[in-house]
Amino acid sequence: MxxxxxxxxxxxxxxxxxxxxxxxxxxxxxxxxxxxxxxxxxxxxxxxxxxxxxxxxxxxxxxxxxxxxxxxxxxxxxxxxxxxxxxxxxxxxxxxxxxxxxxxxxxxxxxxxxxxxxxxxxxxxxxxxxxxxxxxxxxxxxxxxxxxxxxxxxxxxxxxxxxxxxxxxxxxxxxxxxxxxxxxxNPKMAAQALMPVLLDRFGERASVYGLHANSDFGFTQANELRRAMLDNNWDYQGDTQTTVGTSDYGPQLEEAKAANPDVLALSYRGIDGANAIRQASEVFDDIEIVAPLLSPTTAELAGEAIEGVLGTISWDPxxxxxxxxxxxxxxxxxxxxxxxxxxxxxxxxxxxxxxxxxxxxxxxxxxxxxxxxxxxxxxxxxxxxxxxxxxxxxxxxxHQAIRPVPVVEGLPAAEQAESRYYDSVTIARNVGYACNEDPADDCRELGPYEPTTEVE
The missing domain is CATH 3.40.50.2300 (Response regulator)
Structure with missing residues (x-):
């Protein structure tokens, strides 16, 4: 006790x-x-x-x-x-x-x-x-x-x-x-958590277009999601990168709309993620939006546009x-x-x-x-x-935590209140990868237990 x-x-x-x-x-x-x-x-x-x-x-x-x-x-x-x-x-x-x-x-x-x-x-x-x-x-x-x-x-x-x-x-x-x-x-685990939910909604064949930030997170998250979708025989139509801090995603979203995808993947964080989600909801009449990494900040700033958006979070109240x-x-x-x-x-x-x-x-x-x-x-x-x-x-x-990953979906504006911007879909527990698989296999040497420089 x-x-x-x-x-x-x-x-x-x-x-x-x-x-x-x-x-x-x-x-x-x-x-x-x-x-x-x-x-x-x-x-x-x-x-x-x-x-x-x-x-x-x-x-x-x-x-x-x-x-x-x-x-x-x-x-x-x-x-x-x-x-x-x-x-x-x-x-x-x-x-x-x-x-x-x-x-x-x-x-x-x-x-x-x-x-x-x-x-x-x-x-x-x-x-x-x-x-x-x-x-x-x-x-x-x-x-x-x-x-x-x-x-x-x-x-x-x-x-x-x-x-x-x-x-x-x-x-x-x-x-x-x-x-x-x-x-x-990490992005690989986020993609593993999201893919079963997407397969349940769209079956074994769907088309996807992606937008992502030109950052370490943006590149790696887009790559991991693309890999997971291609492994499940989805049609990945292409993607476009944007500069961190972009305020107008109009040209990239119009390019995505021309491809007529079933799913739009937005690999962004924070304010950038909120702007991309809001503008995507204006460009597309009806499309499944996936934001692989969500946060209260992104959801709060996206407002009513967060409704129906799928993503992962670290924890939620x-x-x-x-x-x-x-x-x-x-x-x-x-x-x-x-x-x-x-x-x-x-x-x-x-x-x-x-x-x-x-x-x-x-x-x-x-x-x-x-x-x-x-x-x-x-x-x-x-x-x-x-x-x-x-x-x-x-x-x-x-030194990576192998852990469950919560998957959430954005709530309608009328149901949002006090830190409640999304609802739980599932907690994915079967996520992870072996030490000899990417990206862990790139960790070839953690270094010594002792510090490498003597303290003066």
């Missing part, structure tokens, strides 16, 4: 993005400024302070992914509070390693920095969180490009990166790292499992004031992802009995766990 835990009060400290840049040597140890909770040693910021330990969260609080970053920040804040004071999943048997009295007897402090939705800024922010603020781990981020750059920063310094929202294939494929762990499913309900209720209790963003009060996929990644790291530290990264990494590799959507495994070969 879950029980309440008593503990110290959580501490929240914020690092402004405007001051999140330091010199090269400063990022190598934890003795840079008075705010650090660590001292230099073999690993950056090891050993940690006697009374506290710092977790670092680079998040996009402005720019095109700002809405996602705000949601992530709330998830991180809730996780730190529960680690220090008990509550939520910390009181669950699924996270029995956690005590609700900090981590290894140390109060968890939290430092954040605004990445401004830029991979380069994210590196500067993370460098400061590690170097000046003494963070022993970092989590967060809003793109695959950001994740790859942060992995390049973390591995040499011996800092574990619990990857945030990075829905591309490279972070656990060609650019995989011993120090990075990816909870978010409507998922009815004990852990899902615990997170939803805890989030609502902490942030549920109707005057304060009422449409966010039930949590979101971004907040859920941030919360879970933080607790996964903390639980691995407790199981290892140390903050030293090689031991923590070994506890994460191959670990089986749950985050409210079913059984998951953090695979050792590529």
């Amino acid at each position: 879950d029980s309440e835990q008593s503990s110290r009060r959580a501490v929240l400290r914020a690092v402004a993005a405007g001051t999140a840049t330091v010199g090269g040597a400063g990022c190598m140890g934890g003795g840079g400024e008075s705010g650090s909770t660590a001292t230099p040693s073999r690993y950056a910021n090891q050993p940690v302070g006697e009374d506290s330990v710092t977790f670092g969260f680079p998040v996009a609080l402005s720019g095109p992914f700002g809405s996602d970053g705000e949601r992530q920040e709330r998830g991180f804040r809730l996780a730190v509070k529960h680690l220090n004071e008990g509550g939520g999943w910390v009181d669950s048997e699924r996270f029995a390693a956690l005590s609700g009295d900090g981590v290894l007897g140390r109060t968890v402090e939290m430092v954040t920095g605004n990445t401004e939705s830029s991979p380069d800024t994210a590196v500067s922010v993370a460098r400061d969180l590690v170097g000046s603020e003494g963070a022993v781990m970092i989590a967060g981020g809003s793109s695959a490009n950001t994740a790859v750059k942060l992995l390049d920063l973390c591995h040499p310094r011996g800092v574990v990166h619990m990857i945030g929202f990075a829905p591309g294939t490279n972070v656990t494929g060609a650019d995989c790292s011993r120090y990075g762990f990816q909870e978010m499913f 409507s998922i009815d499992t004990p852990l899902s309900k615990t997170f939803r209720d805890s989030f609502q209790q902490e942030f549920g004031s109707p005057e304060d963003r009422p449409n966010w009060r039930l949590g979101s996929d971004q907040a859920h992802l941030a919360y879970g990644q933080t607790l996964q790291y903390a639980a691995a530290v407790e199981r290892a009995g140390t903050f030293e990264p090689p031991s923590v990494i070994r506890e994460l590799e191959g670990h089986q766990y749950a985050m409210g959507i079913g059984q998951e495994t953090m695979r050792a070969c590529d």
